[in-house]
Amino acid sequence: MKIYYLFILNILRFICYIFNLIKKNFIKLCLVTSIIITFFFIIYIKNYNLHDNEKKALLLNINGIIFENNNNIFWGKFGLSLFKIKNKKFLTNTLFNIVKIIHLANNNKNIIGMVLKLNNFLGADQVSLEYIGKALNQFKKNGKYIYAISNNYKLAQYYLASYANKIFIYPNGLIDLYGSNNDKIYYKSLLNKLKINTHIFRIGLNKTAIEPNIYDSMPNKTKKIENKLYSKLWLNYIYDIVKNRNLKPYELTLKKKDFLINFLNKKYINKYNLKYKIIDKILSYKKTKEEFIKIFGLNKKKNNYKFIHFYKYKIKQILKKNDNIISVIFINGKILNYNNSYQNINNSLIINKLKKARLNSKVKAVILRINSPGGSISASENIRNEILNLKLSGKPVIVSMSNLTASGGYWISTPANIIIADKNTITGSIGVFSVINTYEKILNFIGINYDGLNLFPNLNLKPNKSLTPFLSKIIELNIKNGYEHFIKLICKNRHLTPIEVNRIGQGQLFLGEEAKKLKLIDKIGDFDDAVKQAVKITKLKQWHLNWVI
Known part of the structure; x- marks a missing residue:
C-alpha cells in the first residue's frame, strides 16, 4: 500500500514540476510559438503566391500517365519500380485535378498563356484526353495562347498538342501517328505444355476474354469485330486532330512507303510536317527558351521564361459550402x-x-x-x-x-x-463467362497425388482434380441464370424486350x-x-x- 501511495505522489510531483516549468518559461514559449507560426505563414504565402502579380505562363508539364482519380493510380510501387521511376510527381496526374488547374489558370489574370510540355507524358485513355482538350479549348477562347513542345509526339501527346495554337518540335524529333492497336497474349500452347486443364463456360459468343485460353492467335471473327471497333475509334481521333489543326485527313500521316524511305532522313519528314501544318516550328531547346522569353518575359533569377509549374500551382479555389x-x-x-x-x-x-x-x-x-x-x-x-x-x-x-x-x-x-x-x-x-483451370495432369506428372475422404465428391471444386460432369452442369446453370438475370435487368431498366436485348x-x-x-x-x-x-x-x-x- 505504501508503494502505491509513493507512486501516486511521484506522479503529482511530476505534474507540479511541469506546471511550474511552463509558468516560468511562459513568455519564452509564446515567443517560440510566434516564430514558428510566422515561419509557416511565410511559407504559406510563398507557396500560394498571395502577392504574386507577375504575368507568366502555366507550364503544363505532365509526367507519366493520367488517371481518373487517386484510387485509380494502380501503378503504385509496382509500376514505379517496374519503370524505375523515382519522381513522386508521377503519382499526382489525376484527370479532374489537371482540368481544375487549367480552369483556375484560365480565370487567373496573371496567367497569360500556357506551355504544354509533353516530353515525359506517357499517355491517357481517349475519353480523358478529350476532356482535357475541352478545357484547353476554353483556355484558348479566353484569348490565352497555348504552345506545345516535345522531342517526339506519339498518339496521346499529339492529340493534346493539336489543341495548342502553335506546335513546336525539337530537331531530330519524330511524330508517330500510325494507328492504335489492341495486342493480346494468347497462351493455349503454354497451357497444353504445362498440362493445365482449362474449363470454359460462357454465354455470349463474342465474349473474347476467354480466347487467350483456347487459341494461340486471334480468331478471324474477333479480328473483324475489333477492326470495326478500333477503326471507328481511330476515325474519331483523326477527326478531332483534323478539326483542331484545320488539316485534311490524308495530310496527317505519310504513306507506309514514303515513311520507310524517309525514316532515316528526319529532316525530310519534318519538312513534310511543316508543309502540311502538322507542326509549326522546329526549334532547339535554346531557341525554344528564347521564343518563350519573348512571349512571357525573362525571369532573371532563373535565366528562363516566366512560368509557374503545374505541380506547384496551388488550388486556391474557395468553396461555398452549403447543405446540398x-x-x-x-x-x-x-x-x-x-x-x-x-x-x-x-x-x-x-x-x-x-x-x-x-x-x-x-x-x-x-x-x-x-x-x-x-x-x-x-x-x-x-x-x-x-x-x-x-x-x-x-x-x-x-x-x-x-x-x-x-x-x-x-x-x-x-x-x-x-x-x-x-x-x-x-x-x-x-x-457471362467463367474460366476454371485445374492442375491434376501436371501434379500427377511430377508425382504429387491427393487422396482422402470426401462425403460430397461431385460438389467439390479443387484445383488438383478435374471437374466432374455433375459440377460442370451446376456451373453451366449458374452461368445461364446469371445471363438471364442480366437480360431481365436490362429489359426492366432500359425498357427493351428480351429479343432486343439478346440481339445486342x-x-x-x-x-x-x-x-x-x-x-x-x-x-x-x-x-x-x-x-x-x-x-x-x-x-x-x-x-x-x-x-x-
Whole structure:
C-alpha cells in the first residue's frame, strides 16, 4: 500500500514540476510559438503566391500517365519500380485535378498563356484526353495562347498538342501517328505444355476474354469485330486532330512507303510536317527558351521564361459550402468480392461509400464515374443492389461512363436514372463467362497425388482434380441464370424486350453513339454533362461536388 501511495505522489510531483516549468518559461514559449507560426505563414504565402502579380505562363508539364482519380493510380510501387521511376510527381496526374488547374489558370489574370510540355507524358485513355482538350479549348477562347513542345509526339501527346495554337518540335524529333492497336497474349500452347486443364463456360459468343485460353492467335471473327471497333475509334481521333489543326485527313500521316524511305532522313519528314501544318516550328531547346522569353518575359533569377509549374500551382479555389451535396463516387477496375491486385475494386468499399451517400441527408444526388471491364457476378450484383437502394431512397443516380464500362460495369449501371457515355466509351459486352483451370495432369506428372475422404465428391471444386460432369452442369446453370438475370435487368431498366436485348447481347461491344441508338445509354456527353443532369433533376440552385475518394 505504501508503494502505491509513493507512486501516486511521484506522479503529482511530476505534474507540479511541469506546471511550474511552463509558468516560468511562459513568455519564452509564446515567443517560440510566434516564430514558428510566422515561419509557416511565410511559407504559406510563398507557396500560394498571395502577392504574386507577375504575368507568366502555366507550364503544363505532365509526367507519366493520367488517371481518373487517386484510387485509380494502380501503378503504385509496382509500376514505379517496374519503370524505375523515382519522381513522386508521377503519382499526382489525376484527370479532374489537371482540368481544375487549367480552369483556375484560365480565370487567373496573371496567367497569360500556357506551355504544354509533353516530353515525359506517357499517355491517357481517349475519353480523358478529350476532356482535357475541352478545357484547353476554353483556355484558348479566353484569348490565352497555348504552345506545345516535345522531342517526339506519339498518339496521346499529339492529340493534346493539336489543341495548342502553335506546335513546336525539337530537331531530330519524330511524330508517330500510325494507328492504335489492341495486342493480346494468347497462351493455349503454354497451357497444353504445362498440362493445365482449362474449363470454359460462357454465354455470349463474342465474349473474347476467354480466347487467350483456347487459341494461340486471334480468331478471324474477333479480328473483324475489333477492326470495326478500333477503326471507328481511330476515325474519331483523326477527326478531332483534323478539326483542331484545320488539316485534311490524308495530310496527317505519310504513306507506309514514303515513311520507310524517309525514316532515316528526319529532316525530310519534318519538312513534310511543316508543309502540311502538322507542326509549326522546329526549334532547339535554346531557341525554344528564347521564343518563350519573348512571349512571357525573362525571369532573371532563373535565366528562363516566366512560368509557374503545374505541380506547384496551388488550388486556391474557395468553396461555398452549403447543405446540398452532389457526391462523385469512382468505380475503377475489375469488380471483385476482394481486392487482391492494384487494379481491382473491392465491392464492399464501394457499397460502404454508396451507403454513406444514401444515409447522408445533405447528399441530394450521386454521380457514379465508372471505368470497369466487369468482374464477378456476385460482386456486381451487390453493388447494383446498393445503387438501387440509393435510387429508391429518392436520390437521383447519374452514371458517367469513362473509357470502358462493359459487362459487370454495365450491369451496375442499369439502375441509374440517367446513363451518359462519351462517343469513345466502349460499353456493352452483355454476357457471362467463367474460366476454371485445374492442375491434376501436371501434379500427377511430377508425382504429387491427393487422396482422402470426401462425403460430397461431385460438389467439390479443387484445383488438383478435374471437374466432374455433375459440377460442370451446376456451373453451366449458374452461368445461364446469371445471363438471364442480366437480360431481365436490362429489359426492366432500359425498357427493351428480351429479343432486343439478346440481339445486342452475346458479349458484343459498342461505342457510345451506337450504344445510344440501341438504347443502352441515354445521352452522349462527358462528366460536366452528368453534373448538369444531376442539378437539373434535383432542381438545386446552390450545390457543391463532394469527391468521394
